[in-house]
Amino acid sequence: MAVSAVFGVVAVLGIGSQQAYAQERVTVTGSSIKRIESEGALPVQVFTRDQIEKTGATSVADLVQSLPAMQGFTQISDSIGAGGAGQSTASLRSLGTRTLVLLNGRRMAQWAGQTLTGGGDGIDLNAIPLAAIDRIEVLTDGASALYGTDAIAGVVNFITRANFEKFDIGGGMSQPRGSVGKENHLSLTKGWGNGGSDGYNFMLSYNKDKKDPIKSTDREFSKTGELRWNEGGRALIFAGNYSTRAQPANVSIPGRGLVNPYNIANGGRCPAGHVPDPTAALSGSEFCYFDFASTVQIAPKQERESFLATATKRFGNHTAYAEFVHSTSDVTWKIAAAPVDIPIPTTSPFFPIAAGMGATAGVSARLRMQDAGNRTALDTSKANHLAVGVKGLSWGWDYDLSFLQSKNDWREYYPSGWIASNELVAALNAQTVNPFVEVGNQSAAGTAAIAGMQFIGEYKRGATQLDVLGLRGSREAFKMGGGMSMLGAGVDLRTEKASYSPSQIAQGIGNVLAGDSGAEVPFDVSRRSWGVFAELQMPLAKTLETTLAVRHDNYQGPGGSTNGKASVRWSPSRQWLFRGSVGTGLKAPAVAQTADVRQHYGVTGGSYACPFAAGDALAVLCVPGNNQYDVFAKGNPDLKPEKSQQFSIGARFEPVPQFSAGVDYWNIHLKDRIGQIDESTVFKNPVAFRSLFTSFTDPTSGATTLAINLANSNLGEAKASGLDFDAVGRAKLAIGELTSRLVWTHMLEHKVQLTKGGEFVSDLGRFGEGLAPAAGPVFRNVFRWFNSLDAGNWAHTITINYKSGYQDQTSTEDDCLAVVASTGDCAASNRTVDSYMTADYQVRYTWRKNLKLTAGVLNLTDTDAPFTLKTNGAHSKGFDPRFADPRGRTIYINASYQF
Known part of the structure; x- marks a missing residue:
């Protein structure tokens, strides 16, 4: 068989044909030429609807981010203090937003919450309804002539259901360990008309799901930032996960440093939720650290709702079509209470407290406003995507003329926990609020004042829009030794817009948020671009085919660039296929990155x-x-586009129809990398x-x-290379048909220059500077091994998921992030994070092909997330939610009925 997959991820082999599409000529992701799908020379992975259901995934984000080729993406827990603001993205090869995401082969508007830094540049996967998806095609070879050379890492193309005539209702629920993080989902899809016999089809699809939050204290591995471990025969404490803003407040006294009145009064102890300085035994320090990690969420609350409508109408050899998507995603997240610094002049009613500890002047207090509760935010993203067009056959050309307008709107609303500075200062001056009492011990007047000083309302918003007019087509060109050559060509005109509108308090007009203050600056930028491409596929012989493609893009600002791609496919026998490609790519900076604006951007993650x-x-x-x-x-209006040179070479072997295996080597060299x-x-x-x-x-x-x-700047070069391996075997047993599939990505190289012309620094198998939105490791090995037994109406599926270990974030004696527990001495640390392996099980019963009842368990062995010292990313500590699922063992049930 010409296709292999892992729990549903299917890689097109280029040998033979797929049963479902054996005679249909379709446009395959990565090419503008309509052809039989399995003829392609580039590595494309196809994820069918049946295979989607077998994964147990309930959202596009969960599904895509589980693929072995995906690393370095933004996931939903990054909302909790890491700037994710509700977004989920795709990232092939840990190359971040250099992965192009499409819906039915067409672009979507970038997420509106993107920032000046490029954070959030990309498509929010939450905008795509899983219930409406028929299949997902992943082109793991980058720089596409058809879609744009900015697809340096590759393309993820979501294909919606076509010609659907039935009514499909589905729903389900899941429950993780401890009955936290529960999820419920419902989907309804109805179609009318058959495109073939009736000449029309109309489909409506509705999707809704809700996911409850998980607190850090709900899991043993994340309940505190006070991380302890043994290394080199010593018991160590990590000192990089605390805050010096505490309650009661730490007092900053010139010549003495930080002092906490509770610490002094209680013999070096600290109140609940706080810890003494780990170096106190050596340094004699007398302040308290606030353990903020014990108060945050590790998974936010999320609610998604989406609606999709598609329509097609045939007129002879031509078909008019339209698609509309409306989706909303609400993510509510909580981080620690507001950290504020309070001046305490000698005239302050609180100065005697500092004077009692030896202060004479120049005193300030570092307070954590725990009496106001956690800072809570609601991020709402709305997507509206409309595409209309006509396609068909005219003058020998298979053509597609389309126009799309795609919009994204993002708003951040603060319901509680955010302190207005003017009101705080007034309450302190009036002695209504006392910064030196323990949590819960404010007076009635103080409690009322804290409730009244909280800012409640919309804090900021953003909007993006993409307009594209495109025409593409393909036709037979001329006869060659292996058959007719095929020609593809096209043109597209684009307008991109991005705006950011902070509220008055966010701009620092009249007031600011205490502890989160900064004069944010609005911007409104746009860019026009156009591109033309041509592609020629030439069958030099029955067994040898080559394809040449060229694309010219012209961007307002950066200017124009021409890039090319060549690929070859050689099949010397029915058992062997060899393929390869070489090309160049270009990615212009995100529109928001070019805004000539400097603004406060929060605080460091560590x-x-x-x-x-x-x-x-x-x-x-x-x-x-x-x-x-x-x-x-x-931002930086003078940013240059990123440029890439890349190539791939691969082989597939299919000795018998029951077994197939293949490997592809890929290599990407990125220049003028944009980032910070x-x-x-x-x-x-x-x-x-x-x-x-x-x-x-x-x-x-x-x-x-x-x-x-x-x-923002062009930081230098980056290099990445690796191997994609997949294999599938099938056997008919007495009890049913067994299918075993493995998909494995092995990274060989992943390194960057931190500055132009500087040394390359590797993040392969180690925590370091990355190509993705935030620093972190690139896993050397990631695989998923899928085993399915289909026995009549029953289907049993076991999936093994694996990510290799890596070198943790290091520390030195100079930075003193690691401390010897017994002495308080600073220590160096160079530990290894364990590998992460989980197993999933699912059983599905199908009755008359109409009713499907499914039950399953994710993380069957309830494996905890590996221990790590990471300081950046989400505010949770002790594990990294970007790489491990905090839910633990999760039981789920799903049901669907189609009629």
Whole structure:
């Protein structure tokens, strides 16, 4: 058989033909030429609807992000403090937004929550309804002439149901360990008319799902930021996951540092939810760290709703079509209470507390507003996508003329926990709120004042729009030794828009949010572009085919660029196929990245010690202990496009119809990489990156502290290469048909230059600077092994999921992130994160092909997420939610009925 898959991921082999599409000429992802699907020379993975159902996935994001070729994506837990703001993305090869996502072969508007940094640049997978999807095609070879050379990593194409005539109703629920994170989903799909016999088809599809949150304390591996482990015969504590803003507040006293009145009064102990400085035994420090990780969520609450309508009408050799998608995604997330700095002049009613600890002047307090509760945000994303067109056969051409308008709207609303600075200062001056009492011990007036000082309302919003007018077609060209050559060509005109509209308080007009303050700047930018392409497929012989493609793109601003691609397919026998391709690509910066704007961008994800020696001029801006520091982001209108050179070569072997195996080697060389240097890299290399350090003055306290600038720039080159392997075997047994499939990605190289012309730094198998939105490891090996037994009406499926271990985030004695528990000495750490393997089981019963009843268990063995010291990304600590599922063992049931 010409196709292989893993739990449904099917790779087109180019040998033979697929049963469902054996005679149908279709446009295959990666080519503009209509042809029999299995004739292609490029590696395309196809994920059919039946195979989707066997995974147990209930959303497009869960499904796509589980593929072995996917690494470095933004997932929903990144909303919790990591800037994800409700978005989920696709990322092939850990190349981030260099993966192009399509719906029925057409682009969609970029997510509207994208930022100046390029964070959020990409399609939000939450906008695509899974219930309406017929299949997913993944082109793992990049720089497509048809869709655009910005698809450097590859293409993910979602194909909706076509010619559907029935009524399909489905639903289900899941329950993870501990009855938290529950999920419910419902789908309805109805079609009318047969495109073949009736000449028309109309389909409506509705999808709704809801997922409950999971708190950090719901899981043992994430319940605290006080991470303890053994390494090198020593018991160590990680000191990089705390905050010096506490309740009762830590007092900053010149010449003495931070002091906490509770710590002094209680013999070095700290209140609940706080921990003493791990170095206290050696340094004699007397302050308390706030364990913020114990108060956050590790999975947010999410509600999604989508509606899709498609229509086709045939007129002779021509077919008019239209599709419309409306979807909403609401993500509610919670992070720790607001951190604020409070000036305490000698005239303050609270100064005697500081004076009692030896202060004379220049005092401030570092407070965590726990009495206001967690900062809670609701991110709402709305997508409206309309495509209309006509396709058919005219003058020998298979043509497709289309227009699409795709919009995305994102809004962030704050329902609780966010403190308005003016009201806080007034309450402190009036002694209504006391920063030096424990949580829950404010007076009635103080409690009322805290409730009244919270900002409730829309904080910021963004909008994007994409308009595309496109024409493409294909036809036979001329006869060659292996048959007729095929010619494809096309043109598209695009307009992209992106705007950002912070509220008045977000802009710092009249007031700011205490602890989250910053004068955010609105922007409204747009760009026009056009592209033309041509593709020629030439059968040089019956067994040898080559394809040449060229595309020219012209962007308003960056200008024009011409890129080409060549591929070859050789099948010397029915058992063997060899293929290869070489090409170049170009990705222009996201529209938002080019906005000439600098603005406050929150705080660092990790906590860091002062990177400068005591005599350094910048050292006076540091805060004692390990702290989160403020960050500024800046757009850059002078960014150059990223360029790529890439090639792939592969072979497939099918000795018998019951077995097939193949391997593809791919290599991508990226130049002029757009991004920002990662925060941990900046703090670990303060000499090399001294120019990135600046200062930030808090509008609430007036205190000026250290900050960093993370401006957009062309950072240099990046290189990535690897092997994609897949195999499938089938056997008919007495009890049914057994199918075993393996899909495995083995990374050989993944490294970047942090600066142009600098040394390459690898993140392969280690925590380091990455090509994806945030630093992290690239797994050397990722595989999924699918085993299915179909026995009459019953189908049993077992899936093994594996990600290899990696070198954890390292620490040195100088940065003092790791501390010897018994002595308080700073220690170096160089540990390894364990590999992560889980097993899923599903059983499905089908009655008369109409009713399907499914039950399954994800993570059958209830394997915990591996322990890690990572400091960036989501605010959860102890594990990395980007790479491990915090739900644990999850039981689910699904049912669908079609008539």
